[in-house]
Amino acid sequence: MKVMAIGSITKPLSPEQRQQVMPREVPATLKHYLDGKIEQFWFRQDAPGVIFLMNVESVEQAKTTIEELPLVTGGYAKYDFMQVGPLAPLGLLIQSK
Amino acid sequence: MKTSFAVLFAALMVCLLIGVSAQAQTANQPANPSVPTTRILAIGTINAGADMAAARAILPTEVRETVKLYLDGKIDQWFSLQGRPGVVFILNVTDTAAAHEMLEQLPLGQAHLMSFELIPLGPLNPLRQLQGMTSKSP
Numbered sequence: 001m002k003v004m005a006i007g008s009i010t011k012p013l014s015p016e017q018r019q020q021v022m023p024r025e026v027p028a029t030l031k032h033y034l035d036g037k038i039e040q041f042w043f044r045q046d047a048p049g050v051i052f053l054m055n056v057e058s059v060e061q062a063k064t065t066i067e068e069l070p071l072v073t074g075g076y077a078k079y080d081f082m083q084v085g086p087l088a089p090l091g092l093l094i095q096s097k
Numbered sequence: 098m099k100t101s102f103a104v105l106f107a108a109l110m111v112c113l114l115i116g117v118s119a120q121a122q123t124a125n126q127p128a129n130p131s132v133p134t135t136r137i138l139a140i141g142t143i144n145a146g147a148d149m150a151a152a153r154a155i156l157p158t159e160v161r162e163t164v165k166l167y168l169d170g171k172i173d174q175w176f177s178l179q180g181r182p183g184v185v186f187i188l189n190v191t192d193t194a195a196a197h198e199m200l201e202q203l204p205l206g207q208a209h210l211m212s213f214e215l216i217p218l219g220p221l222n223p224l225r226q227l228q229g230m231t232s233k234s235p
Contacts, residue, residue: 084176
C-alpha cells in the first residue's frame, strides 16, 4: 500500500546538533529508498521538513520505519501519515450506462 | 590628550580589522544552497458540514475537469485518500497562488465543498550532505 509521510521539524537543530544528526539521518533515509520502502521523496519549501511517498505493508509499518530515523528518535521531527490509493473517482469515466 | 586619542584610534582600527576579516571569512563560505520549488503537494478534503449528496452529484463533472488538468500537464500524480473522502495531487505547478486559483476553479471548489492544503515541494536538499557528494576523489 502507499502511505504519504509528512514530516516537520518540531525542535530546530543547532549547528552542532545538525552535525551530529544529519550524517546519520540522510544515509538512513536513502537506505529506505534503496530498499523500496520510500518510493519518492521531496523537501518541503513551506517549513523545514520532508514528504515521503512510501510503499509499505501497513500504516504501522510506515510509522515504525520512519520513527526509527534519528530526527524522530532525537525529538526534532514528527510525521503525519496518510494512506493513499488509486484515484477511485476515475472509475466514473468507465461506468457502463 | 594625544596619547588617549591614539589609543582610541588604534582600538577603532583593531575593531574594524576584526569586523572586516570576519566578514571576509563568511563571504568566502558559500551560503547554504537551497533547492528550487519543483512541485506542489495538494491535499484536498471535503469541508466540514458539506452536503455529501451535493458533492456526489457534482463528482462526474469534477472528474472530467480534473482529468483535463492532468491532460494539460498540471497534475503530475493523483491519489484518493483512504479512510476518508479526499484526494492528494502532486501538481506540476511551482506557484502556490496559481495552484490555489486553479483548484478553486474545479467544480467542488466552486461549490465550496472541497478545500486544498498546499505544500510547495523541491528536491531533497540534504542529499547534498552525503559523504559521496563531498568526496574530493574523482
